[in-house]
Amino acid sequence: MSIETQALVVGGGPAGLIAAALLASSGVPTVLAAPPAPADTRTTALMHSSLALLSKIGVWPQLSPKTGALKKLRLVDASGGLIRAPEILFDSTELGLTAFGHNIENTHLLAALHETLAGLPHLRVIASAASRIAPGPDRVEVTLENGEEISARLVVGADGRNSTCRDAAGIDAKIWDYPQSALTLNFSHSRPHNFISTEFHRRGGPLVVVPLPGDRSSMVFVNTPEELAMLARFEDAALGRELETVTHGLLGRILPDEARGARPLSGLSVKTFAARRIVLVGESAHVLPPIGAQGLNLGIRDAAEIAELASAALAAGQDPGSPALLAAYDKARHSDARPRQIAVDLLNRSLLADFLPLDAARAFGLWALAALPPLRREVMRRGVALADR
Template identity: 45%
Template sequence: MTGTGTSAAPAERDFDIVVIGAGPSGLTAALSAAQAGYRTAVVAPGVNFADGRTTALLQASVDFLTALGVWDKLSPLSAPLMRMRMVDATGRLIRAPEVTFDSAELELEAFGYNLRNKDLNRVLEEAARAEPDVTFFETVASGFDFDGLSARITTADGQRITAKLCIAADGRNSLAREAAGIGVNRWSYPQVAVVMNLAHTQPHQDTSTEFHQTTGPFTLVPLQGRNSSLVCVETPEGAARLTAMERPVLERELERRAHSILGKMTVDGDVQSFPLSGLTAKSVSGPRLALIGETAHVFPPIGAQGLNLGLRDVQSLGKLLVEARTHDLDPGSADLLARYEADRRTDIASRTTAVDALNRSLLTDLLPVQAMRSAGLYLASRVGPLRRLLMREGIAPGKFPKPRLALPFRKGAA
C-alpha cells in the first residue's frame, strides 16, 4: 500500500532518498531530507500511535526540531525539565551525596522537555505527510541491494524502490544493516526496565528525580500536570514481582521507593517491561547506506540519551545532505558517507561508554568503584565549573550554548 498526503505521485518508485522505518528517528530523517529538497520515500508498515512510553528531548534536540518546524506543535504537549536530581538510594557503605542540576545555572529555561511517544510520533508523521516530497509506502522492506550506484529495496508486497541513499532506521534488528554486511557488538545486562506513567497528588516542580538503586535507576520524569513517567530498572526477578502486583500494591511499593516525594501514586495505563541490552554497529555507513538511531546504537534508558543521540545522527546527516544539495552533489556518495561516519564516531562511543559505566557502577559491590562514583558526584555537587561542564555536555556535547544548526534548505530558497 502506498500512502501520501502530498503531490508526489503514488506510482513513483525512483527517489533520491529512501528511509526504512517510521519511528521518531526515521520520521525526522524523512522530514529533514524532504525539507532539503530531496524526493524521499518512507518504507514502514505503519507509525506507532499506541506507544505509552515517554521521551525526554534535551534542549539540543528541541533546537533541531524547532529548525524543522515541528516544535511549536510538540511544545504544548510537553513538560519542562528544569531540574535533574540524583539521589543515592543504594543503602551501601559508601554512598554518593545528593546532586541537583538546575537549568537556571546555564541560563536556560529547561534542560529539555518530556512528552509521550504517541504524541511525538503523531506530530512527526503529520509533518512528514504534509511535505510534497515525501511518499509513504506502508509495507515492510524485505530485500536490499547496495552497490556504488544506488540502493534498491524490495517490499513485502512486491514493489521495487530505487534511491541514491538509503537511511536505515529499522531498529536494533535491522534487515538493511544486515544486508549491507555491517556487523554489531551486542551485550546484555542482568536487568529489566519496568516502565509506566503515573498520576500523583504532589507537584513534581518540573524536577526529574533519579534514585540510584542497587539494581539500577528508579527515575521519575515530569509530564504535564501532576503526572510523571517512571523507568524502574530491576533484576529480572524483581521486575517480574513488580509487574505481577495488583495495582494498589504496586502503587504503594512505588510510593515507598520514591520516598513519597510525589505523594500518593496511581498507575495510569499499562505497565510494560523490557530486558536491557546494548548494541553498537561497527560502522554507521556502507555503500549507499547510512545508519541512524537504534539501528546504529542501543543502550540502557539512563540520562535521556537514547533518542537524543539518534536525533544528533539525523542532524549530522542532514547538514551533509544540505551541503550536497546546495552544490548539486550525490547525496549517497562514498565521500559524504565517510564524513558522516567520522562525524558520529566520537559522540556515539562516548555516550555508549558513559551510560554503560554509570549503569555498571550501580551493580557492582566493589568498594573502589563505589568510592569513585561517590567522589565524582561529590565533586559535581561542590565544584561549579565541573557541574556546569557536565550539564553542558549532557545537553549538547561540544555544541553549547546554542548548537549551530543547518536550517532546512528548501527548493527556491536564496
C-alpha cells in the same frame, strides 16, 4: 518500474520519522518506508538540542502544551553502598535555559510527526517495510513487502536493533544483555513534581522519574527481571504503594496508569555508522540503558547529521551516498555517540557491581560535580548537546 529517489528512510519509529522530515525539509527528495508502528505507551525526554530540531521542521509548537518541562535534574544515590555519593541538583538556569528539555508521551510525538510529514513536498510516505535491500556501486535497490521497488542513492537505516539495513550494509554489531529489565509506566501523584526529573541510582539499576503535564510523571524502573515481573503483576493500588517506597515518598501518593510495559535491557554498538550507501540512525546504531535521556536524543542527532550532509552534497551537485559523505557521517557520529554510550554503560555496570572502589569512584565524581560549578556546567552542556548545533 521502481521509484527513483535521492534518499530512502527505512523505519517508522521517532528517529526514522524525524530523519525523513529533516531530509525532506532540507530539500532532499526522500521516500519513507514506514509500516504502521505498534502502540507505544512510553514517554521520551527530548533535550534542548532535539527540541531545536523539532522546531526546525515545525513539530514543536503543537507538541509544547502536551509536555512536561525538565527544569531541574536531580541525582540521588540510593545504592545502599558503604560510600554514598552526595545528592546533586542540576539547574537549567545555570546554562541560561528555561528547561533542559521536555517530556512527551510517544503517542503524541508520533502523531505530530506523521501530521508534519503529510505536508512536506519533497517526501513520499509508503506504509510498508523493506524486505530486500541490495546495495550497488551507484544506488541501493530496495524491495518493499508490498511489492514496490525503490532505487535510492542513499539509504537511512532507522529500522531498530534488528536492522535489515545494517545487515545489508555488512556492518557488524556488538550486542550484549544486561541482567536487568526495564519497567515503564506513567502515573499520577499527590505532590507536585515542580518540573524536577529525579534519577535514583539503585543497586539493581536506575529508577528515573520524569515530569509530565500537571501532577503526572513517567517512570523507567530498572531492576532484575524477576523483581520487575512480580511488580508488573501487581494491581494498581499495590504497585502504587511499592513505587511510593522506592521513590522515598518524593511525589506523595502514586496511582499508576493501567498501561505498563517491561522489557529486557540490552546494549548495542556498531563498528561503523555507514557503509555501502547506507547510514544507520537510532537504535540500528546504538542501544543504551535508560540513563541521562541519551537514547532517542542521540538518534535525533544522527538524523540531523545525515540531513545536513546530504542536503549540502546535493546543493553542491555531489552524490549524497558517496564514500566521502559516508566517512564524514561515520566520523561525526563516532565522536558524539561513542563517548556517551561508554559513559552510560560504565555507570549502569557500576550500579550492578557491589564493589567498594567503584562506589568510591562514583561518589567522587558526583562530589566533584557538586563542588565545581565549571565542571558541572560543562557536563550539563554535553548532556543536552547545547554546543552541538
